[in-house]
Amino acid sequence: MKHSIIASLIIGGIIVSGFMSCTSAAETSHIPAVSFSESDGIFAHRVGQFEVFMLVEAQREGNTGIIPGASDEILERYIPADGFNHSTNVFVVKTSDQIIVVDTGFGNTIFEKMELLGILPEQVDAVLLTHMHGDHFGGLQKDSHPLFPNAKVYLDSRDREHFTVIAPNQGAADALAAYGENVETFDADVLGSTYREILPGVSALANYGHTPGHTVYLIANGGDRLIIAGDFLHVALVQFPHPEISATFDVDQSAAAVSRRQILEYAATNNIPIGGMHIVYPGMGDVEADGEGFKFIPKR
Numbered sequence: 001m002k003h004s005i006i007a008s009l010i011i012g013g014i015i016v017s018g019f020m021s022c023t024s025a026a027e028t029s030h031i032p033a034v035s036f037s038e039s040d041g042i043f044a045h046r047v048g049q050f051e052v053f054m055l056v057e058a059q060r061e062g063n064t065g066i067i068p069g070a071s072d073e074i075l076e077r078y079i080p081a082d083g084f085n086h087s088t089n090v091f092v093v094k095t096s097d098q099i100i101v102v103d104t105g106f107g108n109t110i111f112e113k114m115e116l117l118g119i120l121p122e123q124v125d126a127v128l129l130t131h132m133h134g135d136h137f138g139g140l141q142k143d144s145h146p147l148f149p150n151a152k153v154y155l156d157s158r159d160r161e162h163f164t165v166i167a168p169n170q171g172a173a174d175a176l177a178a179y180g181e182n183v184e185t186f187d188a189d190v191l192g193s194t195y196r197e198i199l200p201g202v203s204a205l206a207n208y209g210h211t212p213g214h215t216v217y218l219i220a221n222g223g224d225r226l227i228i229a230g231d232f233l234h235v236a237l238v239q240f241p242h243p244e245i246s247a248t249f250d251v252d253q254s255a256a257a258v259s260r261r262q263i264l265e266y267a268a269t270n271n272i273p274i275g276g277m278h279i280v281y282p283g284m285g286d287v288e289a290d291g292e293g294f295k296f297i298p299k300r
Contacts, residue, residue: 042113043282045273045299048222050201051094054275054283055113057105058135062086067235069245069253078237086235087280088135091228092117093219095201098125101148102217102228103277104139111139111147124148126199129155130230131211132163132172133249136277141178154198156206157185159213188215191262207232207263209256210249216263218272226284227267227274232260236279240264241293264294273299 036042041056062084064075090110091102101124104110111121127148130136132155141147153176160183163172176183188206189195195203195218203218207229216229233239234247243261246253267274267287275284285298 036116038281040113040116041109041281042116043284043299045226045282045284046224047093047219047226048201048224049096050219050221050224052219052226052275053092053094053117054281055090055092055105055110056087056281056283057090057110057113057139058088058108059280060086062235064235064238066247066249067238067245068248070235070238070242074238074242074245078241084235084237085280087278087283089275089277089279089283090139091275091283092119093202094119095221098199099123100126100128100199100202101151102128103130103136103230104147106135107139107142107147121148122150124151127151127153128198128202128204128215128217129153129159130216130228130277131155131214132159132169132175133211133231134171136230137172137175140175144174144178146178146182151179152182152184153179154184154186154204156188156204156213156215158187158208159211159215160185162212188213191266205263207259209246209252209254209259211251214256214259225270225272227263227272229263229274229276231277232263232274233276234278236276236296240287240296241290243293265289268294 043054045052064079088105090105093100099119139147163169186198186204188204191205198204201221205216205218207214207216210231214230216227219226239245243264244257246256250256264287268289273284273286282299285296288295
C-alpha cells in the first residue's frame, strides 16, 4: 500500500493576522485578517499567543537518489508512481515583542512572502539558524550587506567552527561576516535535559548528525509547544516510517539517524507538533509512533 503525505493534505484557507510596517514587533499593530492557502506557500499556526508562519521558500520535484539506503521495496511502498515534491521552508515566529526568523532558505521568495505578512526585513529581531548549509543561510546577506539589518544571528558553536574553521565554506563565512558582532553562538541543550531559553519562549536542542551543530528549536508559550526541526529529514514520505535511513547530505549519517529517531520519539511521546524545512506544505504536523517508525499527520 502506498502512503503519501501529499495526498493526505486537505488544504483550506487559514486565517491569520498580518502586521503593519513599523520599527519593532512590540509596536506592530494587527491589520484585518488575511486568508492564506497552499498556493500562497504560507501556513499559519499558533503556539499559545505566538503566531508561527511556515513559508515555502522553494519547491521542486523530489529525488529518491538522496536516500540511497532506501530499498526498492521501501521506495515502491512509500513513493507515489508519479513522484513527489521537495520543499525548502523557513519559519517566522511572532511573539508579543519580537519577530524571529528560523532559517532563510536560498533568499529567493522569503522577502516577498514576509511582505504578504506585513513584515519588513528591518523589523526582524533575530535569525535562528538550524545549521550552515546554503539553503538555510542563503537569505542572510547580499554583497556583504545584511538583509536583516537589525537582527542578531544565532547558531550552535559547533556549526560555526565546522563551516568557518574545520571545513571552511566561503558562503557560510560571508553570511556571518555580514553581521559582525551581531552573531551569537550557543551550545545547544541535550534533548530531555533542563532547557535554557536563548530567547523568551525559544530553546535550542542538539540534533547533531546532519551537521556537527545541527539544532532544532523548541517554541513554547501558554502551554503549547512546537518543534522546528530543520533538516532532521529530507524525504518525509520515507524517513518518517523509516528514520534509520539517512540522506547523502548528512555529514554523519549514523549520528543523523540516531538524532532523527530521538526527536521523533520525543515529539510523539510528548505530543509536540513538529515542523521541518523539507516537509511539503503545510510543513508541520503531529507525530505518532507506528511500528518501528512513525506516522506524520499534517496540520490542517
